[in-house]
Amino acid sequence: MAHGVKIMEPSCRGCVNCIKSCPTEAMRVIEGKVRILSEICIACGECIRRCPHRALLLEEDEWDYVLSKRPMVVVTDPSFCAQFSWPPVPELTAQALFELGFEPIFDEYEAAYDVTALAEARAICSLPDTAKPLISTYCPAVVRLIQIKFHELIPHLVPVESPLETSIDLWRARTRRRDPVTLVSSCPARIAMVRSPVGRDISSAEFAISTSKLAREVLIGSGDPSKKVTINLPLQAPRWVVWAKTGGESMHVRNFSSRPIKTLEVDGLRNVINLFQEMELGKLKGIDYVEARACDLGCIGGIGNAESRFLSRIKIDNIKVSFDMNEGYQNKLESIYEAKIWSLRECIVPIEQMPLGEDLARAMERLKQLHAVYAELPHLDCGTCGRPSCRVMAEDIIRGEGSPDDCIFRLKERIADLSKEIYELSKRLVHTMTSEGKS
Amino acid sequence: MSEPLVLELQVKPLDFLAAGETATQFKETLKSLGLAPEICRRAAVVVYEAEMNIVIHGGGGVMRLQVEEDKVTIMAEDEGPGIENLELAMQEGYSSAPDYIREMGFGAGMGLPNIKRNSDELYIDTAPGKGTKLRAVIYLNKGR
Numbered sequence: 001m002a003h004g005v006k007i008m009e010p011s012c013r014g015c016v017n018c019i020k021s022c023p024t025e026a027m028r029v030i031e032g033k034v035r036i037l038s039e040i041c042i043a044c045g046e047c048i049r050r051c052p053h054r055a056l057l058l059e060e061d062e063w064d065y066v067l068s069k070r071p072m073v074v075v076t077d078p079s080f081c082a083q084f085s086w087p088p089v090p091e092l093t094a095q096a097l098f099e100l101g102f103e104p105i106f107d108e109y110e111a112a113y114d115v116t117a118l119a120e121a122r123a124i125c126s127l128p129d130t131a132k133p134l135i136s137t138y139c140p141a142v143v144r145l146i147q148i149k150f151h152e153l154i155p156h157l158v159p160v161e162s163p164l165e166t167s168i169d170l171w172r173a174r175t176r177r178r179d180p181v182t183l184v185s186s187c188p189a190r191i192a193m194v195r196s197p198v199g200r201d202i203s204s205a206e207f208a209i210s211t212s213k214l215a216r217e218v219l220i221g222s223g224d225p226s227k228k229v230t231i232n233l234p235l236q237a238p239r240w241v242v243w244a245k246t247g248g249e250s251m252h253v254r255n256f257s258s259r260p261i262k263t264l265e266v267d268g269l270r271n272v273i274n275l276f277q278e279m280e281l282g283k284l285k286g287i288d289y290v291e292a293r294a295c296d297l298g299c300i301g302g303i304g305n306a307e308s309r310f311l312s313r314i315k316i317d318n319i320k321v322s323f324d325m326n327e328g329y330q331n332k333l334e335s336i337y338e339a340k341i342w343s344l345r346e347c348i349v350p351i352e353q354m355p356l357g358e359d360l361a362r363a364m365e366r367l368k369q370l371h372a373v374y375a376e377l378p379h380l381d382c383g384t385c386g387r388p389s390c391r392v393m394a395e396d397i398i399r400g401e402g403s404p405d406d407c408i409f410r411l412k413e414r415i416a417d418l419s420k421e422i423y424e425l426s427k428r429l430v431h432t433m434t435s436e437g438k439s
Numbered sequence: 440m441s442e443p444l445v446l447e448l449q450v451k452p453l454d455f456l457a458a459g460e461t462a463t464q465f466k467e468t469l470k471s472l473g474l475a476p477e478i479c480r481r482a483a484v485v486v487y488e489a490e491m492n493i494v495i496h497g498g499g500g501v502m503r504l505q506v507e508e509d510k511v512t513i514m515a516e517d518e519g520p521g522i523e524n525l526e527l528a529m530q531e532g533y534s535s536a537p538d539y540i541r542e543m544g545f546g547a548g549m550g551l552p553n554i555k556r557n558s559d560e561l562y563i564d565t566a567p568g569k570g571t572k573l574r575a576v577i578y579l580n581k582g583r
Contacts, residue, residue: 281487356472363472
């Protein structure tokens with residue numbers, strides 16, 4: 001499984017900051033260098049945020065190589081529009097991109113995001129209360145978190161494709177073009193979505209690069225497009241732009257629902273995990289839909305952005321969106337809905353963790369050993385052994401992937417014991433010598 | 440049959456935050472043993488509700504999780520005021536929780552009914568003034 005995070009080994013100092021930030025405990029430091037257990041990595045990017053030495057980066061495609069592909073068709077995250085000094089209006093951003101020879105396909109977004117919201121709203125309305133709340137599949141890090149840590153919530157994931165993928169499918173269907181498409185992502189999770197998608201066998205995008213790379217190109221290469229056109233106030237933008245921040249998707253879904261629905265929005269991994277724990281205990285009765293985002297403030301908070309998430313939010317808060325649609329467009333949307341282009345082609349399945357033993361009796365035996373090993377550890381979770389906590393260390397030991405001597409405190413105790421023994425031994429030697437000397 | 444595995448945790452009175460944490464921790468333990476997700480879910484709900492009862496009514500107590508090859512047993516013990524009318528307490532919506540607890544969103548009268556629904560056997564030993572001992576059993580191989 002690709003995880004969208006690249007390790008720059010020469011820069012890694014083995015400082016354990018990153019392994020302690022990982023929500024699934026998927027990182028270890030081995031021989032002074034960090035390793036990622038890719039099978040349980042959710043590609044949230046928390047480790048990249050935490051690394052003080054810039055040793056962790058987004059695993060994007062080679063920029064020069066992608067650039068050499070012309071025409072360069074780009075599918076950017078909605079948050080891309082909020083990266084610049086001009087207002088987050090796609091027309092302006094598109095103009096700047098066209099000037100530099102890039103080809104954004106913003107024109108497909110309206111139908112793609114609308115059909116996504118429509119499919120989500122209809123899924124919510126068609127289900128009995130016991131099957132609710134449904135959970136959005138827009139954030140790929142959240143989907144993977146559920147696949148790895150919250151198996152009971154898998155049936156709650158709404159089986160709707162990412163509107164970014166749908167945009168590419170719509171564009172290909174309309175233009176019949178086969179040019180490669182580059183997904184411009186603000187986080188490692190969307191890059192991983194291109195490399196190893198969930199819910200489909202292959203992504204519609206060929207390449208993946210970070211928002212910050214393309215944004216930098218625009219910042220140095222293009223003039224301010226807002227100087228060339230008159231901007232009418234209040235600022236109007238298409239509905240999909242608000243998906244860049246938390247709450248945007250819910251607003252869209254509520255507006256497309258045939259009856260009033262109750263949505264709950266949550267962002268930041270700590271909050272998302274707490275909410276899912278509560279949901280597993282059955283505490284979210286009465287909620288129809290959960291919009292969960294791994295990053296603070298939503299996709300504008302992704303680690304791969306160029307602009308401050310706080311400023312991005314202000315920009316997006318300042319625009320007005322309308323949910324009015326004329327009849328012709330409504331019919332078009334209905335036919336796209338009927339074509340099921342929004343639907344996930346494969347089921348989302350749990351990613352099973354290895355139990356402690358082959359059967360319950362052996363697993364229980366192992367768990368008792370684990371408790372015994374854990375009891376001997378200092379419970380400081382210092383990370384010096386290269387694992388995020390003493391608990392993980394105990395698990396690694398009973399799985400045969402480590403020894404108690406990896407613990408610096410245990411080692412210190414052993415050295416102390418040993419030196420005491422040496423001391424006592426040395427006294428005895430001296431004693432013998434003096435008695436020999438006397439006789 | 441091997442020795443049962445026992446986990447024990449002290450519960451402090453009115454520590455609402457801890458109740459969710461205990462349920463999560465017990466559930467993680469059951470998951471690591473490779474038990475079916477449905478068993479883990481039911482056990483977590485029982486643990487959560489039983490602990491909530493100790494937190495709200497019992498004035499603190501002890502939670503115990505016992506795993507054997509054929510069953511999971513959850514035990515909750517407190518030395519609180521006891522349950523006056525057990526039959527009434529088992530009814531959905533009946534609650535004796537004080538107002539300040541209900542204002543916090545707890546005490547909806549679903550605790551004991553929820554425990555009963557999620558366990559295969561339920562024993563409650565209680566009397567006014569002598570505390571409450573709850574024992575809920577979930578069988579691992581029983582089709583429901």
